[in-house]
Amino acid sequence: MRVFDIPLHPPGDTWRVSQLDGWHHSFDGRPGAVSFAEKLAARLESTDGxxxxxxxxxxxxxxxxxxxLKAPV
Structure with a gap:
């Protein structure tokens, strides 16, 4: 299982989302980070737990x- 952490106020006001291959994407705003993490999580939903x-x-x-973006059951 993979968990993507999205803080409210990250250091330096840069939100980072790490991919499985070790690369990460940086975002200037939280909505962009959430959207990107949401897409990554959707791709991994049926694999890797x-x-x-x-x-x-x-x-x-x-x-x-x-x-x-719903609470898990």
Missing amino acids: GAYLSIEGEDGKWRLFTPA
Whole structure:
């Protein structure tokens, strides 16, 4: 299983999403990082034990989401 972490305020205000091959993509905004991670997770959903997004809320709590951005069942 793979989990993509999306913080609320990353260091340097640059959101990074790492791919399985070790490369990462950088984004100036959180929406771009979430969208990219969502697409990566959707591709991995049926392989490698699945993938999820862990997104930090404004309250500082981390919440887990499926590639469809829904809470896992």
